[in-house]
Amino acid sequence: MASLKRLETEFPILDRDFQSFCALRGIFTVQDFLIHDLQSLVADAEQQTSSERFMQVLCVIDGLHRPWSNGVELMEDAQKNKHVLSTGCEGMDFLLRGGLHKGQVTELAGPSSSGKTQFCLLTASTVAYKHMGGVIYLDTGNSFSAKRIAQFLNQISRPAFDEMQPIVLQKVMNSILCQSVFDIFSMFDVLHCLESKLKSQMCRGDNDEILIIIDSISSLITPILGSSGSQGRALMVSAMSLLKKLAHEYNLAVLVTNHTVGGDGGIPKPALGESWKTLTHVRLLLSRDCGSDTYHVSLLKHPSAASGKAAKFIINN
Amino acid sequence: MSEADVKSWINGDESAKRMLDRVLTSRPSFSLPPPLHRIPLRVANVVEIAGPSPSAKTQILTQTAVSCVLPKVWNGVHYGGLGRPVLYIDLDCRFDVLRLVEMLRHRIVQVNGCSSTAGNEEILKLSMRQFSYIRCYDSFELLATLKTLHHRLQKEKESNGIGGHLLMIDSIGAFHWVDRASTTLPLGGKNRKCLSLQNVLEIVVEDLRKLLLIHPMLVIVTKTAIVGTTGNEVKRVSTTWPKTCTIASCIVDSWPSLAPVLCIYYVNVFIIHNCREL
Numbered sequence: 001m002a003s004l005k006r007l008e009t010e011f012p013i014l015d016r017d018f019q020s021f022c023a024l025r026g027i028f029t030v031q032d033f034l035i036h037d038l039q040s041l042v043a044d045a046e047q048q049t050s051s052e053r054f055m056q057v058l059c060v061i062d063g064l065h066r067p068w069s070n071g072v073e074l075m076e077d078a079q080k081n082k083h084v085l086s087t088g089c090e091g092m093d094f095l096l097r098g099g100l101h102k103g104q105v106t107e108l109a110g111p112s113s114s115g116k117t118q119f120c121l122l123t124a125s126t127v128a129y130k131h132m133g134g135v136i137y138l139d140t141g142n143s144f145s146a147k148r149i150a151q152f153l154n155q156i157s158r159p160a161f162d163e164m165q166p167i168v169l170q171k172v173m174n175s176i177l178c179q180s181v182f183d184i185f186s187m188f189d190v191l192h193c194l195e196s197k198l199k200s201q202m203c204r205g206d207n208d209e210i211l212i213i214i215d216s217i218s219s220l221i222t223p224i225l226g227s228s229g230s231q232g233r234a235l236m237v238s239a240m241s242l243l244k245k246l247a248h249e250y251n252l253a254v255l256v257t258n259h260t261v262g263g264d265g266g267i268p269k270p271a272l273g274e275s276w277k278t279l280t281h282v283r284l285l286l287s288r289d290c291g292s293d294t295y296h297v298s299l300l301k302h303p304s305a306a307s308g309k310a311a312k313f314i315i316n317n
Numbered sequence: 318m319s320e321a322d323v324k325s326w327i328n329g330d331e332s333a334k335r336m337l338d339r340v341l342t343s344r345p346s347f348s349l350p351p352p353l354h355r356i357p358l359r360v361a362n363v364v365e366i367a368g369p370s371p372s373a374k375t376q377i378l379t380q381t382a383v384s385c386v387l388p389k390v391w392n393g394v395h396y397g398g399l400g401r402p403v404l405y406i407d408l409d410c411r412f413d414v415l416r417l418v419e420m421l422r423h424r425i426v427q428v429n430g431c432s433s434t435a436g437n438e439e440i441l442k443l444s445m446r447q448f449s450y451i452r453c454y455d456s457f458e459l460l461a462t463l464k465t466l467h468h469r470l471q472k473e474k475e476s477n478g479i480g481g482h483l484l485m486i487d488s489i490g491a492f493h494w495v496d497r498a499s500t501t502l503p504l505g506g507k508n509r510k511c512l513s514l515q516n517v518l519e520i521v522v523e524d525l526r527k528l529l530l531i532h533p534m535l536v537i538v539t540k541t542a543i544v545g546t547t548g549n550e551v552k553r554v555s556t557t558w559p560k561t562c563t564i565a566s567c568i569v570d571s572w573p574s575l576a577p578v579l580c581i582y583y584v585n586v587f588i589i590h591n592c593r594e595l
């Protein structure tokens with residue numbers, strides 16, 4: 001956070017007197033100012049007859065602070081911007097009450113080879129084709145396959161001809177951007193670049209991206225989650241906080257995948273521990289019948305639906 | 318001391334009946350939906366709802382917000398709400414406004430009996446106008462919000478004369494790990510406070526207390542209690558929080574399935590502290 005000295009150019013009210021007043025009390029940055037008790041500072045300032053200046057500073061802070069949203073504004077924003085993206089899979093759409101919600105983070109957990117990547121690829125193709133939006137696919141295990149996306153697109157479009165027109169195919173596939181990330185710090189890098197790009201796009205009023213897929217986020221987080229020490233969990237919480245911020249402010253849907261670990265009685269449960277449970281909006285558990293194309297998915301958590309519901313779907317090869 | 322002074326001292330400032338009248342009008346009690354209906358709550362009380370995830374803590378907050386924003390009587394129809402403004406500070410960033418609207422609409426339809434008319438939409442908008450929402454993505458944003466809240470409430474009091482808000486904070490422990498990991502070494506000598514979890518929590522508690530002194534309101538806070546099997550995940554929140562702030566704690570037991578509209582509760586409510594008023 002910025003130091004008071006540097007803010008002087010932008011806010012001339014924070015002049016030398018104010019800075020020396022603060023320096024005497026050990027306040028050099030905005031962070032220090034926030035963790036001090038305001039009333040005792042005001043009382044001190046009153047004794048030194050510079051309390052008016054203080055009040056002015058507080059007014060400046062109030063003016064700059066993020067505004068509170070009214071309920072009516074929130075409702076209108078949700079109805080106008082936060083649409084639902086169909087995943088291309090009827091069973092899943094039924095379970096999710098329409099599909100992936102913009103502004104929410106959906107987690108898909110399942111043991112290995114239970115169809116998580118297939119589902120991510122299907123969702124990416126559906127969103128790129130039907131909703132005509134950009135998809136950012138962060139791939140942590142080299143499992144992204146452009147050929148499979150093309151197959152899905154041919155299945156979805158089902159035109160009069162056997163295959164989709166190559167020009168259309170190329171245009172749709174151009175809107176899916178795939179990036180390989182192998183550790184959490186490069187993921188932070190990618191997300192920060194995305195944030196600045198979206199911010200500048202938003203000023204121009206021309207927002208293209210609507211979905212972020214991270215397959216799989218657990219392979220980025222598990223190496224840093226030690227049993228003791230809070231660094232790993234802190235990184236996990238900040239990563240999810242950043243994703244939720246991107247989802248809400250730039251109207252994106254986020255889909256992350258997670259693996260499973262053994263739970264009570266041998267029933268698999270999602271990995272990443274108890275602290276992870278509170279970080280996503282919607283949680284799904286996926287499994288596959290051995291050697292078949294049928295997938296079973298059950299709902300573990302949803303903001304407006306009962307948990308425990310299950311559905312079945314088939315993804316053809 | 319003259320005789321008149323002694324007499325006035327013996328007579329006291331006001332009778333008990335007058336004091337009760339005064340307190341009941343200036344600090345009215347809230348009648349909230351279950352499970353908070355068992356505790357006699359009034360302004361300047363702080364309630365903490367703790368429980369593992371998922372155990373319907375946010376659901377309780379949403380339900381309470383619905384009862385709070387609905388007016389008592391409107392257009393001759395008795396809605397039975399409190400008609401008070403609600404301030405919602407979302408630290409978890411998982412609030413779903415459509416869920417709130419769904420529950421509000423359901424309540425209105427229950428009272429009115431018809432599914433969708435212009436009157437219903439009007440009262441929905443009126444109630445939603447009483448709801449204010451803000452998100453904070455880290456502890457410093459939370460501190461800035463609490464510090465500027467006084468100014469905002471002051472302005473509202475001067476313009477509308479409304480008091481007696483309800484402040485809800487969703488998941489006070491949302492930044493626990495981040496703050497714990499970012500404890501810095503003390504720089505710049507002894508004068509400077511170092512940014513540790515302890516300091517941040519103390520300041521949050523202090524700011525809340527000072528805010529409650531000037532603008533008495535009911536505060537409801539949720540906290541996710543994490544208990545892992547190995548005991549490594551137990552969240553230890555600083556001891557200043559329960560000691561100075563909490564008036565009553567409800568521990569919500571985990572419940573298997575949530576019926577979205579009917580809200581059937583299987584909840585064990587334990588009242589932990591029945592403390593003095595702030």
